[in-house]
Amino acid sequence: MENEQKFHGQGRRDFVKQTSMLAGGLLALPILSKANYFSGSSDVIKIALVGCGGRGTGAATQALSTKENVQLVAMADAFADRLNDSYNNIKEALGDKASRVNVPEKNKFIGFEGYKQAIALADVVILTTPPGFRPIHFEEAIRQGKHVFMEKPVATDPAGIKRVLDAAAIAKQKKLNVVVGLQRRYQNSYRELYKRAQNGIIGDILSMQVWWNQGALWVKPRKPEYSEMEYQMRNWYYFNWLCGDHIVEQHIHNIDVGNWFKNATPQTAGGMGGRAVRTGKEYGEIFDHHYVEYRYADGVVMNSQCRHWKDAPSKVDEEIVGTKGRIYCDKAQIVDHKGKVLYQFDKKKENNPYQTEHDELFAAIAKGEYKFADAQRGAEATLSAIIGRLATYSGQVINWDTALNSGLNLQPKVYAFDAPPPVLPDASGNYAYAKPGITKYFVS
Amino acid sequence: MTRYYVTLLLGGMLSNSTAVQAQQTFTPYEQQIPGTTVSFKMMPIKGGSFTLGSPDNEKGRNKDEGPAKNVTIADFWMGATEVTFDEYDIYADAEKDKTPIPDGMTRPSPPYIDLTLGMGKAGGFPANSMSQYGALMYCKWLYAKTGVFYRLPTAAEWEYACRAGAKTAYPFGTDESQLKKYAWFKENSGEKYHKVAQLQPNAWGLYDMLGNVAEWTLDQYDESGVANATATDPWTMPVAKMSRVIKGGNYNDAAPALRSAARLKSDPVWNRRDPQIPKSSWWNADAPFIGFRIVRPAKQPTPEEAEKFFEEIIDKYKGSR
Numbered sequence: 101m102e103n104e105q106k107f108h109g110q111g112r113r114d115f116v117k118q119t120s121m122l123a124g125g126l127l128a129l130p131i132l133s134k135a136n137y138f139s140g141s142s143d144v145i146k147i148a149l150v151g152c153g154g155r156g157t158g159a160a161t162q163a164l165s166t167k168e169n170v171q172l173v174a175m176a177d178a179f180a181d182r183l184n185d186s187y188n189n190i191k192e193a194l195g196d197k198a199s200r201v202n203v204p205e206k207n208k209f210i211g212f213e214g215y216k217q218a219i220a221l222a223d224v225v226i227l228t229t230p231p232g233f234r235p236i237h238f239e240e241a242i243r244q245g246k247h248v249f250m251e252k253p254v255a256t257d258p259a260g261i262k263r264v265l266d267a268a269a270i271a272k273q274k275k276l277n278v279v280v281g282l283q284r285r286y287q288n289s290y291r292e293l294y295k296r297a298q299n300g301i302i303g304d305i306l307s308m309q310v311w312w313n314q315g316a317l318w319v320k321p322r323k324p325e326y327s328e329m330e331y332q333m334r335n336w337y338y339f340n341w342l343c344g345d346h347i348v349e350q351h352i353h354n355i356d357v358g359n360w361f362k363n364a365t366p367q368t369a370g371g372m373g374g375r376a377v378r379t380g381k382e383y384g385e386i387f388d389h390h391y392v393e394y395r396y397a398d399g400v401v402m403n404s405q406c407r408h409w410k411d412a413p414s415k416v417d418e419e420i421v422g423t424k425g426r427i428y429c430d431k432a433q434i435v436d437h438k439g440k441v442l443y444q445f446d447k448k449k450e451n452n453p454y455q456t457e458h459d460e461l462f463a464a465i466a467k468g469e470y471k472f473a474d475a476q477r478g479a480e481a482t483l484s485a486i487i488g489r490l491a492t493y494s495g496q497v498i499n500w501d502t503a504l505n506s507g508l509n510l511q512p513k514v515y516a517f518d519a520p521p522p523v524l525p526d527a528s529g530n531y532a533y534a535k536p537g538i539t540k541y542f543v544s
Numbered sequence: 545m546t547r548y549y550v551t552l553l554l555g556g557m558l559s560n561s562t563a564v565q566a567q568q569t570f571t572p573y574e575q576q577i578p579g580t581t582v583s584f585k586m587m588p589i590k591g592g593s594f595t596l597g598s599p600d601n602e603k604g605r606n607k608d609e610g611p612a613k614n615v616t617i618a619d620f621w622m623g624a625t626e627v628t629f630d631e632y633d634i635y636a637d638a639e640k641d642k643t644p645i646p647d648g649m650t651r652p653s654p655p656y657i658d659l660t661l662g663m664g665k666a667g668g669f670p671a672n673s674m675s676q677y678g679a680l681m682y683c684k685w686l687y688a689k690t691g692v693f694y695r696l697p698t699a700a701e702w703e704y705a706c707r708a709g710a711k712t713a714y715p716f717g718t719d720e721s722q723l724k725k726y727a728w729f730k731e732n733s734g735e736k737y738h739k740v741a742q743l744q745p746n747a748w749g750l751y752d753m754l755g756n757v758a759e760w761t762l763d764q765y766d767e768s769g770v771a772n773a774t775a776t777d778p779w780t781m782p783v784a785k786m787s788r789v790i791k792g793g794n795y796n797d798a799a800p801a802l803r804s805a806a807r808l809k810s811d812p813v814w815n816r817r818d819p820q821i822p823k824s825s826w827w828n829a830d831a832p833f834i835g836f837r838i839v840r841p842a843k844q845p846t847p848e849e850a851e852k853f854f855e856e857i858i859d860k861y862k863g864s865r
Contacts, residue, residue: 154820163819189822283819314658410637411666414658430661452816 145170145465148222148246150215150237152177152186155251156228159281160186161193162455163226163249164200166462172201176209176218178229178333183208212515219244224465227251230336231344231482232511235260235267238475242267245274246467249458253280253352253482254475256344259509261483268475275470279461280478282356283453286460289432289445292356296443297361301434302422305362308402309419310354312346315410319382329512330401332521338384339531340489341510341522345386347373347492348485351406355488356481357393357418357429358402364393365480366487367500372536374494377409385523387530404488495536515529570842572749578689579643582630586621586676586840587596587749589705593617596690597683597770597805602713606772607833608767608807616776617704619842622697625670625740625751626759626835627682629660632671638696646688652678652825652826656818661832668739670757670835675865676788676810678826679760679836680858686838693850697839698779699763699789699807706754706804708747708791713803714754727755729802731796737833753800754792757835762857763789765809782857785864786810794833810865825863 104336107540145168149160152175164170172190177183186206190472191198209218215237219225225241227234227250234254241248248271253263270342271278284290320334336342344347347414389407396402417430425436432445464471487498490508523530568687570590576583580760597612598605634640636652645651652674652679658665659673674682676696683694686792697705712718716726726744733755742753753759763769763780772780782788789811793802814831818824828834 154822157821158819158823186821193821313662316654318654413662413664414660415662416657417662454817454819 111120112393116469119247143169143466146173146222146463147171147224147226148174148176148218149186149226149228150176150218151227151229151233151251152183153228156226157186157189158454159226159251159458161248162188162458163224163462164194165455166459168462168466170200170462171223172203174209174218174221176214177204178211180208183210198463209216216240217483219246222246224249224462230333230342231349232256232260232336232342235263239263239267241261242271242274242276245276247277247461248475249281249461250280250475250478252356252478253279253344253348253485254478255482256341256348256485256486257508257510258486258503258506260511261479261486261504264475264479268473268479271475271516272473277461277464277470277472278475278478279472280474280481281454282353282474282478282481283457284353284357284429285360285453285474286451286456287453288449288451290429290448292445293427293432293434295441296359296434297420297422301425301442302325302420302427303424305400305420305422306378307360307400307421308358309421310351310402310404311415311417312351312354312360312406313412313415314350314408315414316378316408321382326516327520328524329517329521332384332523335382335384338382338386338456339521340385340525342364343386344482344486345390345489347387347390347392347404347406347488348482350426350538351404352481352485353392354406354416354418355402355484356477357402358404358420359477359481359484361418361427362396362400362402364396364398364527365500366484367397367485368395368497369393369484369491369500370395370497371404371488371491372495374536375533381525381530385533387492390488390492390510392491394484394488412443492533493534493536493539495539511513550744572623572624575690575692577631577634577686579641580634584627584636585624587624589617589620589622589701589748589839591617591619591842592704594707594709595705595711596703596773596848598713598803602803602805603655603718603804604713604803606806608770609769609805612805613770613773613778614775615700615773615778617701618777620697620701621840621842622701622750623837623839624703624745624749626837627671627679628740629665629671630668632674632682633665635682643689645685649685650681650798652681653824655824655827656829659827659829659832663736663832664739668735668741668750670740672737672757672835673827673829673832674834674836675815675824675826675828675863676760676778677858677862677864680864681826682815682836683838684854684858687850692840693844694838695838695853696760696762696836698777699761699769699791700773700778701839702753702759702761702791703804705750706746708750710747710804714803715804719731723754723802724801727752727793727802728795729755729793730796730798735796737795752792754804755797756792756795758790758794758797758808758833759792760836761789761791765789765807769807775783782861782864785861786812788864790834796833812865817863823863829864 227237231253255261283477332339352471373387392404394402420427434443487503490498565658570588593616595612596615598609666821686694728738745751764782769780790808814828
């Protein structure tokens with residue numbers, strides 16, 4: 101192949117420099133040089149895992165289960181125990197593919213800073229730390245010219261969203277594939293429903309309803325040896341600088357489906373929420389329920405509800421209502437307004453979307469194709485959820501642009517175990533949480 | 545585990561045990577879960593002989609149901625209904641368990657999403673989506689709480705109790721159109737499970753044996769499980785975490801899967817959407833149609849035998865599904 105010969109043996113960065121000087125014609129070619137995708141002359145795709153919790157371990161295992169010639173070469177995590185468990189669990193889960201794990205001790209990086217070195221060793225980086233870290237990690241991965249798989253959400257505050265959007269623009273210029281773990285976009289049933297919606301089967305969208313209503317989640321008990329920073333990192337779900345609240349961390353999936361089917365992002369969010377049942381100090385500062393009315397530019401409303409109430413009925417779903425019919429996403433069914441079924445996806449044809457994300461990403465990388473630019477829409481979905489949180493926390497209607505440009509930044513000044521995290525408990529160990537109507541304009 | 549233990553624990557023929565038997569006349573009884581107002585009903589299932597599996601000519605029959613064999617089953621009690629979330633959650637939710645959990649006993653971790661999927665939880669809905677390990681751990685916990693040894697039924701015990709003396713495809717005969725009187729299945733379930741004991745019980749007072757949630761048994765799945773069945777209390781012992789035998793069919797199944805002899809094999813695909821590694825030992829992310837019911841062997845094991853059973857059947861196969 102012509103490209104291949106031309107750029108054989110060149111480093112990725114050289115290639116980027118060179119392509120930027122070349123005529124646009126080359127960039128328009130569907131197949132780019134392999135040199136754009138591999139750090140060495142071998143055809144092994146090297147992977148670094150940054151964030152070794154259960155989901156990171158799962159994502160790494162999925163990446164290593166693809167058909168391509170892949171190897172895990174580096175791992176980074178704040179905690180040694182998490183990293184070592186992850187290393188062992190990946191090997192065990194891979195079974196006869198365990199030889200794809202090739203992480204010598206010197207490539208296991210513990211602490212807050214190791215991500216930079218781990219990223220440097222890889223062609224593809226998996227970013228699966230708590231979401232508060234995502235912007236700095238994504239920024240670094242793109243700076244170093246790596247392809248990325250990153251979990252949703254991609255930030256917890258508007259300042260982080262800005263960083264991700266900026267890095268996303270650079271990723272596009274560099275033609276770095278980025279997949280974001282909004283896996284419904286990679287799920288067969290959703291793809292079929294979307295295709296039909298695009299073809300007009302339900303007419304124009306009038307409204308949408310999205311839910312993530314479920315029970316309780318894990319809590320890690322405080323241990324005397326923990327610093328406050330370590331305690332919050334281990335219980336990252338309950339602190340907004342790390343998690344963004346459950347509307348951001350989980351409900352983002354459903355909100356993203358709304359944006360996807362609507363082909364738009366909301367202009368405003370207004371709503372309510374609070375802590376009705378999950379009130380203990382072990383639950384940090386997050387709410388246990390949110391109800392948000394998202395309004396798009398054309399007036400279409402998406403009603404969104406999410407909650408963590410353990411003995412109330414659960415529902416995780418999306419419903420899209422159009423002029424000619426409606427879509428029930430979880431049932432993978434489209435009906436007209438008289439209830440007649442217009443389309444029913446055969447659930448036997450459902451895939452494992454978590455695996456498909458990696459299959460498609462790594463296939464593209466191996467072929468030297470540039471196909472995935474999820475970062476921007478990942479950032480948009482995340483900001484959609486964040487303005488929901490800002491609305492429920494403040495009791496105010498939040499405007500998309502105002503929020504995005506607010507500079508609101510929840511991150512600590514210093515990332516270190518002996519540094520103070522941005523929120524601290526009072527003398528009895530309780531954390532302040534938002535009081536709608538009293539809490540000032542979207543400050544958490 | 546030796547066959548000796550197996551026989552004992554199934555309430556079999558050996559009688560040199562010095563077990564402290566929880567005394568109980570062989571009649572229906574209510575078991576209260578200590579420290580709660582929750583109780584469940586156990587029905588006596590008088591042992592006897594029956595034909596395990598199905599005849600070659602049974603409509604909808606699968607190869608793993610035969611050749612049918614005459615086997616003998618010892619006395620046991622069986623839950624009148626599937627275990628409900630009202631019961632299971634006392635184990636799964638520390639806040640509902642008002643008496644201390646025994647040392648070293650773990651509770652299920654909360655599932656990533658609520659696996660009832662909106663089909664219902666409190667008020668008599670069957671517990672669902674748990675791994676077989678999660679079902680067995682409940683039995684172990686219940687033993688620790690009540691002092692009575694409960695476990696999952698063997699596939700043979702299950703089938704014996706389901707048939708309730710009938711030799712036909714279904715406990716009530718062969719007429720599929722009768723099924724809706726007894727079972728929640730594809731034709732009448734509305735694609736969801738229902739509260740237990742809403743329909744008619746079988747002749748031995750057992751509700752929802754067919755349909756609603758399919759039920760875990762204690763057997764390793766083996767295509768030759770019926771063919772190799774021993775004459776007395778047959779049981780294909782676990783040798784690996786997967787697959788186990790499921791009986792009864794579920795709310796999404798068509799009639800043939802609800803036949804007394806039908807056997808289903810648990811499948812890794814039932815947990816494929818658990819995005820975490822290690823995958824939850826406790827829950828199946830894609831099997832909302834699985835539940836269980838418990839039995840109490842009439843001849844109770846000694847504490848040592850019970851301990852040995854839990855070690856060999858549960859601890860050795862943590863995360864069995």
